[in-house]
Amino acid sequence: MAPITSKLEKIAAALATARATYSKTNPKSFQIHKESVGTLPGGTTRNVLHFKPFPVILASGKGSYLTDVDGHKYLDLCAEYSAGLFGHSHPVITKAMHDAIDNGFALGGANHFEGRMAQLFCSRFPSIDKIRFSNSGTEANLTALALVKAYTKRNTILVFRGGYHGGLATFGKDGKVAGSVMNAPHKFVIAPYNDIEALEEIVEEHKDDLACIFLELMQGSSGCLPANVDFIKATRAKATEVRAVLMFDEVMTSRMSTGGLQGLLGVTPDMTTLGKYFGGGGQNFGAFGGRDEIMSMIEPGHPGGAYHSGTYNNNVTTMAAGVAVLEEVWTEKVATELYQMGEWLQDELRRVAEGTILQVTGVGSLMTLHFSSKAIISAADVQESVAELKELFFFDMLRRGFFLAQRGMISLMTVTSKAELETFVEAVGQFLEERHELVS
Structure with a gap:
């Protein structure tokens, strides 16, 4: 077998390993997905939720956390694609x-x-x-x-x-x-x-x-x-x-x-x-x-x-x-605090991303992470970013206990604390350090 030399090859190999690890640790999600694909196109009624090898099947949510059918608990940073602003079961x-x-x-x-x-x-x-x-x-x-x-x-x-x-x-x-x-x-x-x-x-x-x-x-x-x-x-x-x-x-x-x-x-x-x-x-x-x-x-x-x-x-x-x-x-005080929390998180993510190709775009409590050496200012720029790195990041965050949209979008909830978000910032820093060869 020829040695892996290019960065794209290394990203592909890392992604394949991440998918395999995900598949191995989520057998119940796989089984439910397998039973659904015969009657639901893609196994879900929302295309945005689908990803390979199969989507995680969520079982419950409480406050700022989600639990899937395999018992994994996640800090919810997707928040139902911005609809779950107030957390679960407020x-x-x-x-x-x-x-x-x-x-x-x-x-x-x-x-x-x-x-x-x-x-x-x-x-x-x-x-x-x-x-x-x-x-x-x-x-x-x-x-x-x-x-x-x-x-x-x-x-x-x-x-x-x-x-x-x-x-x-x-x-x-x-x-x-x-x-x-x-x-x-x-x-x-x-x-x-x-x-x-x-x-x-x-x-x-x-x-x-x-x-x-x-x-x-x-x-x-x-x-x-x-x-x-x-x-x-x-x-x-x-x-x-x-x-x-x-x-x-x-x-x-x-x-x-x-x-x-x-x-x-x-x-x-x-x-x-x-x-x-x-x-x-x-x-x-x-x-x-x-x-x-x-x-x-x-x-x-x-x-x-x-x-x-x-x-x-x-x-x-x-x-x-x-x-x-x-x-x-949804009071003025709560709205202001959430906006400020989002601006703080964006600044913190940019801080740990310094020296890498990770970029953050957004306003307030809505943001998206991109992996690109080119400035992200348009939808075309997003499409040209390294999608495989974003997917690798998604699987690595799942493994660390963080649930966000696969496309890299983060939507904050009013019930999520700054301390919880600090653990996410730390996890992002660890990802960038461990994957330094791929994100530099």
């Missing part, structure tokens, strides 16, 4: 849900939670005069796009390379629609992210039919890539200039303050979409809201208006959990 949220269940659910009418929840959102987000609820961020985004088209009587939606607005509105690094057969059939035009000149040119080209500029303030799924403030302000100016709607997708970034990342940046859109953690982290939730004149289009009986409904839009347990979150759990 007592206030659990009580609210249990109380709601005790009084009956699936009632088939309006309930006393939904109006209160709407008031709380409108008081926190200056961009939201009125709001409607749905069952996911994906659903909220698609409904909001349809509403914006009805309001403007225009059809073109401007989105950005690397953008992800749910499984039916995904846009690749190369400016093409990724998995186009699955995307909603809107008239999308795709602009480079963080490029003001290109934005201005594309808006000018489509100004007569431009319904909406649709922007993530940080591209979460593409690698936690923040939009710069000047670019965000430019989207506001151009949307106003051509009378298009500016819509911010804050399904992930709303956690940066009680008024979202838009509240910290001081830029107000016409529409905002939300999702994930507002339902308590364990309930399906989505929302879209904005200016009164836009949202009035779905007022019952509105002349020439639109119709919006859905059986579980006001699901009692979700609404009860949401009110508890907004009234008792």
Whole structure:
């Protein structure tokens, strides 16, 4: 057998060993996966959870920890891909849900939670005069796009390379629609992210039919890539200039303050979409809201208006959990502390990564780790990073008792302590030291 000489060969060999170790120590996960693949494509109903040789099967969660079916315990740094903001089985949220269940659910009418929840959102987000609820961020985004088209009587939606607005509105690094057969059939035009000149040119080209500029303030799924403030302000100016709607997708970034990342940046859109953690982290939730004149289009009986409904839009347990979150759990103090904790963790990870190709991108409590010798500023840069090193890092962290997204994303929870995160920083330092030959 020829000796292994190149760095890529060494990474591949280390990864093969890590996968083999994982397979050997997770027999119950393998068995459950084996029984599932015949009826579930890939053995799961969420592609993002799949990885080779098989995904870990989780059994329970408590506080900031997860336990899998093989009995391994992990500090949860994935937090249900940012939805599990408050940890597992938060007592206030659990009580609210249990109380709601005790009084009956699936009632088939309006309930006393939904109006209160709407008031709380409108008081926190200056961009939201009125709001409607749905069952996911994906659903909220698609409904909001349809509403914006009805309001403007225009059809073109401007989105950005690397953008992800749910499984039916995904846009690749190369400016093409990724998995186009699955995307909603809107008239999308795709602009480079963080490029003001290109934005201005594309808006000018489509100004007569431009319904909406649709922007993530940080591209979460593409690698936690923040939009710069000047670019965000430019989207506001151009949307106003051509009378298009500016819509911010804050399904992930709303956690940066009680008024979202838009509240910290001081830029107000016409529409905002939300999702994930507002339902308590364990309930399906989505929302879209904005200016009164836009949202009035779905007022019952509105002349020439639109119709919006859905059986579980006001699901009692979700609404009860949401009110508890907004009234008792997600306070300004908690939001500020979490943001600061995230900034501290990013700084600590950059400190231990000095002298290696490990990079950290993100805002506040959402971040992604990348292995690349090139600066990570776009989705294309993320795609060109060393994916095998990221996978090796994922398996090494699992072995050390840390659970994060395989793509390297970290999403902090309010219940996780600084001391717990310090153990993670230490583990990352150990990884970089042990794998120094591969990451230098």
